[in-house]
Amino acid sequence: MDVLTLHIGHMKTGTTSLQATFRDNAATLAAHGLYYYGKTRTNHALVRPFSKRTKARNESKFLKEYRNEAKANRLPQGLISSETLLRLAPDEIEACLASMRDIAGRVQVLIYVREPVALAISAAHQGVRSGRPLAEIEAQPRILNLTQIITRWRSAVGKENMIVRPFDRAQLANGDVIDDALSVLGCASAGPALQRQAVNEGLSVLGIHMLDRAMARMPDRKMPYDQQRAFNFIKGPRYVLPEAALDRVRKRSAPHVAFLREEFGIELPPSTERPSAPLALSEAELASLAEVFHEINAFAYRLDRSALGRVLGTRMPYSNRFKDEDHPLRAKLAKLGVLDELAAQVATDEDDAEAE
Template identity: 30%
Template structure:
């Protein structure tokens, strides 16, 4: 019997941290009989799912090639006493019978499948979904339509005939082992394998600030209106800049849902959460109910947010060449003032932020503006 452990997600529940840690620990996992092979697919097995559901915002043809590469590698190297460990957050919503042919390609024997899933209340994960959507679209899922049938997804995997063990863990730092999803996942692996499993800590995903979300939507609307549904180098460049700045120090407000938006998400998911908690008592999922204010169904991401600063939005915009083309000629007074206002008062953090901004301007072919920024200096207002 072929043995598999499937980490099926859910999205926005620490999958990136888990997968990065698993890839780093491949050698030690193999010593414990666990095979984690991703080929050239990065650190996860999303490309295996695309073999079943051929859809990708990136290059689908390349994704399918990578998926077949993983299957071939596992089929050629898998030994009888080993367990294949697969991790892909889009597995959760995939009916398990659709993924069974992929497992049979890896090994033709009947599989014994052990499943691990992490779940998060829709009111906690909705804003992350909206943020992710804006990276490739002008639009975001409306809170009144954001329904996650987690009860149905989980039940399908739990009841699949080849599943012998099924673990559902709440993605709540207060309830995770050590307050960390990677440590928690390692503990589950130990329970499933009877082996001592240690996984290295990895950096957590960084979030855009509320103001950066607003700027990103404005960019998708005004500069990239014909590229919805696609990642684009222009938006990608600014997203990297935002996230790198935030790694040093958050620029703007940490995003939080407005009470009305939170209430709209809670309303549509209330029944699902009740069913989920009845099916899986240990999860104890709790919805944040928000307030009684009626959601107005606005199309601006600013409508979702509890707090944001129009001034910071304006300052960020003044530093972005696609909003301020004068930067191609040199640093504007508005951009100088924005740098002075936005960046940290801590000298070392400020130097890092200046270096990142200088690189963003160079990448945007704004060399004259970039030359003005001297990361070793604490002030940027003085002209050349």
């Protein structure tokens, strides 16, 4: 491999969409000279061995496989995309680069930077999904220390191998982060052939408040992402942080905006989003609505993954599961001709008729 690109995939810069699209189109990318490891949902397993935060510091079986496949396929370009790269300390970066330089003749780093206020607003959505209370997010919005992150990696790989791109539709190739990344990698011709994945939809004002309260009903405020997806489809204006939070982000991120302008000539247009209006619901009404929605949604999630659900092949509304694994009984029932009969019974409207 001639060049291996490490994509520092930090949150709210199209990372998940890029990773899902590249994973699902690994064969197409290979045909255009780019090797992307598509056997895991993300590339984290290729990078975690270098982080002190993980239990195992030895080279993972996935990284070994990546190394062997890269040597065997002899593709000129490779890409590893992971949020874990964001959190590596200087000594961990050096260990990571030493390993990656055994795979490719040159290692370069790619990072997308987003206007801080827009990033903080989107990060609030992600924060609630991760279980962080909305009130806490509004008091302490996410502010990324881009100066430290970029300086740390630039010192390790050299200025000529540090690629910083604005996450701004007006400045991205075709207004799309996937097309922009392909352009950076010299594989723009692969773009039209890709089946793209759009993920991490934003939450409405009502949706984020309902999810926040539903999270409070979960152990340790943790909810499987597929169970959360229904909240994404609650319609209404997109949630935006309060003015005090937005002002805090503007003031604290000003040095990083100046750093990007001075060091890389990057101008990020200020966000024009305005704070969300208060909900026209009392706390009791909102809590009740969230409870009912959560209980129905949680039941559908459990049924979907139960033995019965896997036998019948049910799929809860709004699900986006990566893999489906049939229950062993499904094939046996299909062979006996029972499966179609069961599915037909599930599909009838007898219960509705009885209710009338």
